[in-house]
Amino acid sequence: MSKPTLDVTPHPQPAGAAERAALMQNPAFGHVFTDHMITLRHSAERGWHDWRLEPRHAFDLDPGTLSLHYAQEIFEGLKAYRLPDGGATLFRPDANARRFRASAERLAMPLLPEEIFTGSVRALVDADRDWIPSAEGASLYLRPFMIGTEVALPPEPSAAHLFCVIASPVAAYFKGGAAGVTLWVSETYTRAAPGGTGAAKCGGNYAASLVAQAEGRREGCDQVVFLDAVERRWVEELGGMNVFFVFDDGSLQTPPLTGTILPGITRDSLITLARGMGLAVREEPYAIDQWQADAQSGRLREAFACGTAAVVTPIGRVKGARHGFVIGNGEAGPAAARLKAALTDIQFGRAADPHGWLDRLP
Numbered sequence: 001m002s003k004p005t006l007d008v009t010p011h012p013q014p015a016g017a018a019e020r021a022a023l024m025q026n027p028a029f030g031h032v033f034t035d036h037m038i039t040l041r042h043s044a045e046r047g048w049h050d051w052r053l054e055p056r057h058a059f060d061l062d063p064g065t066l067s068l069h070y071a072q073e074i075f076e077g078l079k080a081y082r083l084p085d086g087g088a089t090l091f092r093p094d095a096n097a098r099r100f101r102a103s104a105e106r107l108a109m110p111l112l113p114e115e116i117f118t119g120s121v122r123a124l125v126d127a128d129r130d131w132i133p134s135a136e137g138a139s140l141y142l143r144p145f146m147i148g149t150e151v152a153l154p155p156e157p158s159a160a161h162l163f164c165v166i167a168s169p170v171a172a173y174f175k176g177g178a179a180g181v182t183l184w185v186s187e188t189y190t191r192a193a194p195g196g197t198g199a200a201k202c203g204g205n206y207a208a209s210l211v212a213q214a215e216g217r218r219e220g221c222d223q224v225v226f227l228d229a230v231e232r233r234w235v236e237e238l239g240g241m242n243v244f245f246v247f248d249d250g251s252l253q254t255p256p257l258t259g260t261i262l263p264g265i266t267r268d269s270l271i272t273l274a275r276g277m278g279l280a281v282r283e284e285p286y287a288i289d290q291w292q293a294d295a296q297s298g299r300l301r302e303a304f305a306c307g308t309a310a311v312v313t314p315i316g317r318v319k320g321a322r323h324g325f326v327i328g329n330g331e332a333g334p335a336a337a338r339l340k341a342a343l344t345d346i347q348f349g350r351a352a353d354p355h356g357w358l359d360r361l362p
């Protein structure tokens with residue numbers, strides 16, 4: 001099977017500068033899309049084939065398409081940033097490419113070669129370069145994903161797949177000032193169980209978390225924090241963000257990657273940055289009751305959530321059937337602010353990139 005080559009069809013009528021500027025004026029997360037998309041198909045007989053960059057368009061899917069019934073779907077999320085000199089860069093796209101392969105393996109899907117993943121993302125950003133915002137904190141969010149496309153109802157791994165990348169200009173995710181978000185501790189629902197798909201980035205994990213998110217909203221909370229499925233005791237993560245705790249001795253702690261937590265690239269980057277600042281970082285379990293006790297005693301100074309979409313988001317309050325506490329004064333703390341600045345300074349090219357995380361576009 002030969003390697004696919006990218007077939008480029010530019011949009012005949014891309015959005016004009018004025019239309020684009022209007023659409024990019026403070027867009028709500030993931031509601032505005034660029035002119036182009038990438039598609040690539042896979043079948044057992046032909047391997048990866050039909051690699052295309054095309055005008056963005058709707059798919060034509062048979063109602064018997066497997067992924068519509070059994071959720072054989074995985075995705076990624078990464079961003080392209082505008083640099084001070086007007087250039088553009090990606091942040092650790094190789095890490096997303098590796099995680100996409102790990103997710104594919106768990107969902108019994110074909111493993112996309114890393115260079116095709118990164119080549120697709122780069123080609124799309126290059127074609128839609130004018131869609132990378134230059135507003136403070138804004139970026140171009142990239143959404144690679146893959147679905148099983150075989151038309152058949154027996155619940156078996158699909159024999160055909162479609163990989164696709166779309167792009168969406170985004171403003172800063174959580175608007176507003178220093179106030180931290182309020183989390184709802186889900187006692188009714190869990191996100192991931194041992195042996196399940198918690199470490200894979202798949203749509204099914206999100207589908208299963210939506211009802212918990214709705215419960216949290218009804219309780220006046222912004223996000224849900226999930227506990228482990230076995231003991232209902234250990235803090236795992238939010239629906240789409242990892243979590244960190246900051247203590248009075250300056251040390252940090254984040255739950256370990258035991259298979260039920262999504263291995264966040266932001267999480268990994270922050271661990272590296274914090275250690276580089278001389279801070280101790282433990283990857284150890286943290287119990288919800290301990291979190292409450294430490295917040296109340298003052299031993300815990302800060303907590304924050306992190307992910308590509310929201311970057312670093314301070315946690316101000318935690319509420320639940322058995323819990324209710326404020327962290328610090330309920331506002332953004334200095335450690336979260338310092339780590340966020342260190343990360344975004346690298347991403348936006350305002351600081352040196354000692355770890356080689358930027359993948360600058362030519």
Ligand SMILES: *Cc1c(COP(=O)(O)O)cnc(C)c1O
Pocket residue numbers: 077201237238239240241242262263264265266267306307308309
């Ligand atoms: C994507 C995701 C994260 C964050 O991962 P990043 O690579 O930092 O964006 C955390 N938790 C879940 C469940 C996710 O899907």
